[in-house]
Structures are given as C-alpha cells and as structure tokens.
Amino acid sequence: MPTAVSLFSGCGGSDAGIFNAGFEVLMANDVLAYAQAVYEHNHPETDYRLGDVSKIQHFPEAELLVGCYPCQGFSQGGVRDAGRKINTLYLEFARALNQIKPKAFIVENVSGMVRKNYAHLLQDQVKVFTDAGYNVSFQVLNASDFGVAQERKRIFIVGIREDFGIEYDFPQPTHGVLGGQPKTTIRDAIDGMPEWPEGEFYDLGFHWYYLSRNRRNEWGDQSKTIVANPRHMPLHPMSPPLEKLDQDVWRFQHDGPARRFSYREAAKLQGFGYLAFPEHKYGSLNMRYKVVGNAVPPPLFEAVARALPNIWN
Ligand SMILES: C[S@@+](CC[C@H](N)C(=O)[O-])C[C@H]1O[C@@H](n2cnc3c(N)ncnc32)[C@H](O)[C@@H]1O
8 A cells, every 4th residue: 555644634535535546654744633533533543743833853754755735825705915924835745845855746725826816825835745756737626527526626746756647637527518427416415414414513693794795506416615604604505595686695485494504514515525523622613624625535536636647566
C-alpha cells in the first residue's frame, strides 16, 4: 500500500478519498480538536497530531503528501484580503514537501484562487512547488461531475516529482453530460433520513442575508454548496420554494415547515459514505457543521488520487 502524509486534515474528507484510493495515511494534522476526534473515531489507525502545523519539525517519509490549507482569504464567504497571513500557510505545506520529497502531492483549495486578485498567490504556490522539484498542474473541478450530490467547484494543484518526467492528467468527469452517468441527486444522497432530526440542524431564523439569494434546490437536483457556517447552510427540499421579490430579496412562497440541512445530511451531500460523530467536549452543533463543511468531498479527492500515474512500486 502506498503511504501518505496529510496536512490540514480536518475531519478527514480528503483522507477518506485517499484511503478509498488505496493509500495508507501515516500522519494527519489539524488545529481543531473536534476534527481530530471525528477523524480518529473513523480512522483510528492514523497518527493524528493536534496542533499548529508550523510546530511540526519532522514529518514521516511518505510517497504522497496531501493538504488543503485554509481558504478564508479566497472564498466568497471569507474575508477577501489577499495579504492575510492565513494565505501563506501553503509555505508550511512547501516546507513539508521539501522535507519529505514524496513522489507526488495533491492540494485542494477554493476556486476563488483563480480570480485575478489572487493570481499572484496561485502563481507563488506553483512556483514554490516547482522550485521544490515537481511538475505542477492545476485545474478547477466540480464535485457533481464525480458523483457527489452537490455543486462544489474547487481548485486542485497536483505535482509529480520531476525525476519521473511525467505531467499529471486530471480525471475526466464520470457523471453528467460529459461523464455519461446521471448526476447524483439530493434524493439519492439523503432519502430515508429522518425528516425532522431534532438537535441536528441549525434552527435559528432566516435573516435578510440568508434570504438575499435562493438557498433551496429540488430533490432531483444537486445541493447548493455545503458551507462551514451553519447559518448559511442550504435549505432542505422539504422546505417551501423561495421566490425572488427584488434584487437580493427572496421569500418563502408559502408557509410550511422549513429547515436547513442537518450536519449529518451535509456529510452525505459531501459524499461521505458513513461518518460517525463522536460525543466530545468540543463537539457542539456549530463545530459539527464546521468540520463537515470544511471537508473535501471524498469521491472527488479519490478521483484526483486515482488519476495519479502508477509510480508507487
Ligand atoms: C479546508 S479545511 C481542510 C479540510 C480537510 N482536508 C477535509 O477534507 O476534511 C482547512 C483546515 O486547516 C486547519 N488549519 C488552519 N490553520 C492551521 C494550522 N496553522 N495548522 C494546522 N491546521 C490548520 C483548519 O482547522 C481546517 O480544518
């Protein structure tokens, strides 16, 4: 089994993908205690180191390095400040890359990174990874093209160590018009789950900002993007449809029960097979949503990992 080291591992979305692709994850790391608890509960065999990545001096040797450094600087939901320190965590990833020198690496981040304002940060990432000795490629992929019941566009940066002399080819869609198989729907992902799972969904009101856009898709559609902040979680399709009243003003078409997706439904819409949420002192409702919303959809990460050439023997 080829080995991997994972950074910015969260509750293990990306890593569930590489486990499924046949890798053994030797070490994982994150600063969030509840992310560690969920990860360890679901993958007890991995050495999960809790704490700031910059404090890790020695990383184990591995053939693959994966990491999804935080994206607040680039994401639509976050603070769009291209100079924020959080935008330089890729240098920690580069430090690990230079130390481990794996055969390949995979990075995932929000697609906002391709916007003009952030082009210099993307270019810098490509440069530091190239300088570390890798042939680097990047592409934006949509999770719904890979069997996930969600519209979620993310950028992937993949590098293969230059001594292999190989360029990485991104996977072709498996679902939708290009992929041939029908896209996975909200119904496919969450049908049969409890309609009203008390205590498992965020039930504060729908304020003006929430209703500044359409937050609901139909059972037969893919979900809108699952986010880490529960206040902005899309509506469950049992909720009445929303109609547009004015620019940035929407309202429910009629009265009736309405709620956001629960964190368990969010996990299904992210493409997790089964994800257990252990009881934990930091396992608040908000934290459960956060670790799920931060995750990379496992089937998408798996597709990217499986598209790596066979350089493991
Ligand atoms: C986009 S999320 C990663 C999601 C994860 N790969 C998954 O699929 O579940 C980014 C993660 O980086 C973590 N993080 C932020 N700053 C960090 C730091 N200095 N050291 C380690 N982890 C950090 C956050 O807590 C968050 O879980």
